[in-house]
Amino acid sequence: MSLSARPIRARFDAAALRHNHAVARRHAGAARLWSVVKANAYGHGLLRVATALREVADGFALLELEGAIALREAGFRQPILLLEGFYRPAELPLIARYQLIPALHCADQVGALVAARLPQPLPVVLKLNTGMNRLGLDPGEFPLALERLAASGATSEISLMTHFACADEPAGIAAQMQRLQAMTAGLRLPPRSLSLANSAALLRYPESLQPAEGGGENWARPGLMLYGASPFAPAQSAAVLDLRPVMTLEADLVAVREIAAGEAVGYGGAFVAEHPTRIGIVACGYADGYPRHAPSGTPVAIKGRRVPLIGRVSMDKLCVDLTGCEKVGVGDTATLWGGMAGNDVPVEEVAATAGTIAYELMCGLAARVPVLDTE
Numbered sequence: 001m002s003l004s005a006r007p008i009r010a011r012f013d014a015a016a017l018r019h020n021h022a023v024a025r026r027h028a029g030a031a032r033l034w035s036v037v038k039a040n041a042y043g044h045g046l047l048r049v050a051t052a053l054r055e056v057a058d059g060f061a062l063l064e065l066e067g068a069i070a071l072r073e074a075g076f077r078q079p080i081l082l083l084e085g086f087y088r089p090a091e092l093p094l095i096a097r098y099q100l101i102p103a104l105h106c107a108d109q110v111g112a113l114v115a116a117r118l119p120q121p122l123p124v125v126l127k128l129n130t131g132m133n134r135l136g137l138d139p140g141e142f143p144l145a146l147e148r149l150a151a152s153g154a155t156s157e158i159s160l161m162t163h164f165a166c167a168d169e170p171a172g173i174a175a176q177m178q179r180l181q182a183m184t185a186g187l188r189l190p191p192r193s194l195s196l197a198n199s200a201a202l203l204r205y206p207e208s209l210q211p212a213e214g215g216g217e218n219w220a221r222p223g224l225m226l227y228g229a230s231p232f233a234p235a236q237s238a239a240v241l242d243l244r245p246v247m248t249l250e251a252d253l254v255a256v257r258e259i260a261a262g263e264a265v266g267y268g269g270a271f272v273a274e275h276p277t278r279i280g281i282v283a284c285g286y287a288d289g290y291p292r293h294a295p296s297g298t299p300v301a302i303k304g305r306r307v308p309l310i311g312r313v314s315m316d317k318l319c320v321d322l323t324g325c326e327k328v329g330v331g332d333t334a335t336l337w338g339g340m341a342g343n344d345v346p347v348e349e350v351a352a353t354a355g356t357i358a359y360e361l362m363c364g365l366a367a368r369v370p371v372l373d374t375e
């Protein structure tokens with residue numbers, strides 16, 4: 001039984017998620033995998049995703065302290081990485097109590113950890129800025145931060161990470177790999193582990209999966225690919241990468257009507273029929289997370305056929321052109337993204353058509369959409 005009367009739902013496919021994790025594992029070789037579950041597991045539900053990965057995940061990475069604590073309280077024993085460390089020193093006792101691993105990205109965080117004098121030393125990750133220029137220690141401050149931490153006794157082990165800006169772009173990772181090399185060559189203290197690759201690098205750049213100098217582990221950090229989307233769409237689709245959609249957003253037709261040539265549809269009359277047209281009204285709108293900027297022509301799958309969106313997406317509804325689909329009627333289901341082969345619309349395709357990325361659509365799934373398990 002659905003949690004809402006409105007005929008809309010997101011289907012969650014745990015088997016697809018585990019399949020995608022296995023694909024990531026295959027690419028990772030000897031490297032281990034942080035399953036990235038920030039932003040409520042990219043809109044899929046943190047505990048739902050973690051539970052589906054319970055037996056296979058090496059660790060979980062996210063940046064919400066409450067989420068990390070929720071994982072611990074739900075009994076997850078894997079390492080948990082806080083990708084942005086802490087925001088206020090007052091969080092440090094909780095980080096220690098729940099055995100979380102903070103990524104420290106600036107000298108202030110290093111100083112705060114040392115000053116906190118926690119009852120036991122913490123494993124930490126130092127985040128290096130190799131060119132993304134958002135978070136991370138610069139080459140000029142990293143050696144001092146490392147020395148300071150090592151001398152403080154505040155840490156039980158120190159790992160290193162960096163994040164790529166262009167792993168999914170033609171520019172690639174070479175420039176950042178070079179800077180990383182320069183920053184880490186000949187370290188007096190070899191890091192416990194190295195963590196570099198997001199989904200795109202994991203899929204495309206095996207050099208980002210090499211062990212740390214001194215033989216330490218390498219941990220990749222796949223997010224997007226676990227949820228079944230390709231970082232390289234449309235050039236390389238998810239299907240080509242053997243990734244399966246984990247989230248399917250679907251809603252039923254709540255009305256069907258015929259309109260005459262010259263009639264307009266929806267707000268602003270943005271779509272005008274050129275000939276007699278059969279219109280389907282689908283119970284999904286931008287308040288459900290469907291992108292309002294999706295233009296006429298964005299594909300929607302119904303009964304194994306692709307039909308075009310027409311007119312403006314409204315808050316609770318969108319319209320499709322059902323001309324020629326005489327067998328489709330009220331109560332039939334429209335797949336807005338995801339779905340099974342033969343009745344599918346890749347989320348990357350909807351995103352590209354609407355001028356955004358798959359990440360934003362997944363993360364933007366509205367709380368009012370009930371999520372149902374496929375299994």
Ligand SMILES: *Cc1c(COP(=O)(O)O)cnc(C)c1O
Nearest residue numbers: 036083163198199221222223224
């Ligand atoms: C979100 C995030 C990832 C995962 O990136 P994907 O492109 O989704 O694979 C990895 N590392 C960090 C630091 C992140 O913030």
